[in-house]
Amino acid sequence: MKKIIYNQYGGVDVLHSVEVNKPIPDTQQILVKVKAVSINPIDWKILMGEVKLMSGKKFPKSIGCDFSGTIESTGTGIQKFKAGDDVFGVTNPFKDGVLAEYIVVNEKEIAKKPADLSFEQAAAIPTVGQTALQMLTNSLKGKEILINGASAGVGMFAIQIAKSQGAIVTAVSSGKGQHLLKKWGSDYVIDYNKEKVTDLKKKFDVIIELSAKLPFSQAKKLMKPESTYFTVTPSLWNFAHSFLNNIVSKKKHEVILMKSDTEKLNRLANDTLNGFDIHISKTYPMSDYKEAYKTVIKEGALGKVVFNIPS
CATH class of the missing domain: 3.40.50.720 (NAD(P)-binding Rossmann-like Domain)
Incomplete structure (x- = not known):
């Protein structure tokens, strides 16, 4: 599977795409086929080494924290979710990024995506x-x-x-x-x-x-x-x-340091279904990761910018 990583702090050019094995969830983890990932400023603050005290010196690192997708499999200890569920959520940006074709997440990091919410909209919500x-x-x-x-x-x-x-x-x-x-x-x-x-x-x-x-x-x-x-x-x-x-x-x-939980994710999804607007100013394929980050860092974004991850 494809994953975007970096082996040193720096600008967008240190990002590169690699082929890695699909992760295997342990008993308390969930394997998600990623459908969309949104860009947040914390992505490049970590990438550029602006928060090294929290992000540390261990490499390689991957990028992105907000995602949506479909559960492919779950560990034996997972009770609230099952394979085939569409979900969205956010991971700890200082641990492992989500700009990849598959990720493993914990049950507390996700919520079920309402059917009337697109994958792009859902990925734009969490952070x-x-x-x-x-x-x-x-x-x-x-x-x-x-x-x-x-x-x-x-x-x-x-x-x-x-x-x-x-x-x-x-x-x-x-x-x-x-x-x-x-x-x-x-x-x-x-x-x-x-x-x-x-x-x-x-x-x-x-x-x-x-x-x-x-x-x-x-x-x-x-x-x-x-x-x-x-x-x-x-x-x-x-x-x-x-x-x-x-x-x-x-x-x-x-x-403010954002703290995520399923209850807040559910509330925000319901607010969106009940009329909150989510403005997605641009979407990019995952392959355009350098162009996307360079553009958002230079020009900013109205609303959110989102990656579509190929099936």
């Missing part, structure tokens, strides 16, 4: 959807929420989750993403090329920073006296600052 859910767990009715860098995957779900709970959403992106911010339900949209976020006069209950361009030091002046700033950038500085800041301040600084 970004669950990240958004972790940030938006409290009652949001009437709350003012700012989402900076809102036109990619996390923003796509964050806007729709917030609106479904009655929040008032201000979303920020480049001009090319404005139509999606409106489609997803934003009350106010800002083109950062025309208006500086830091010039806003409004105060917010929640700020979700997805662009790495609005640090907490600048966001504080946009926050209400009791409010929360979320970032998805897992730097040592962010972890240290959030810990110290949150001891003394009611303007909280939270660093």
Whole structure:
């Protein structure tokens, strides 16, 4: 079977395709024939060595964490799934990647894919959807929420989750993403090329920073006296600052590391079936892995970019 791996940290050119044996599940594992894989920023942060403390020095490594597919076989200890079930889920990106024709996964990493959800849609959900859910767990009715860098995957779900709970959403992106911010339900949209976020006069209950361009030091002046700033950038500085800041301040600084579970995957799938939009801006065959990653790293993505894996 084909699998995309790399033997050293670096740019996209260190990725290459290899032929390896199909993995064999142990008693507590599931063998999945992969149908689709979506791209997430964590893919290239690990690839480029930006999070070596978590990803380690052991090679080869493979890439990708969000997938959908069909179960080919299960270990004898698996009770909730069987061969032939269509599933989707996310693996630990620091352990083993999913951009391959077959993968083995654990029962807790997956959920059954609804028949009315395409494999591409399902693969686009896990990391970004669950990240958004972790940030938006409290009652949001009437709350003012700012989402900076809102036109990619996390923003796509964050806007729709917030609106479904009655929040008032201000979303920020480049001009090319404005139509999606409106489609997803934003009350106010800002083109950062025309208006500086830091010039806003409004105060917010929640700020979700997805662009790495609005640090907490600048966001504080946009926050209400009791409010929360979320970032998805897992730097040592962010972890240290959030810990110290949150001891003394009611303007909280939270660093989100996505934690997956089947319940959240099922909820997000149901939300999608009930009207949440999943915008897939482009699909690539697995063979175009270098072009896909180079394009997304350079240009970003509206919504999600997904690989189709050949049968």
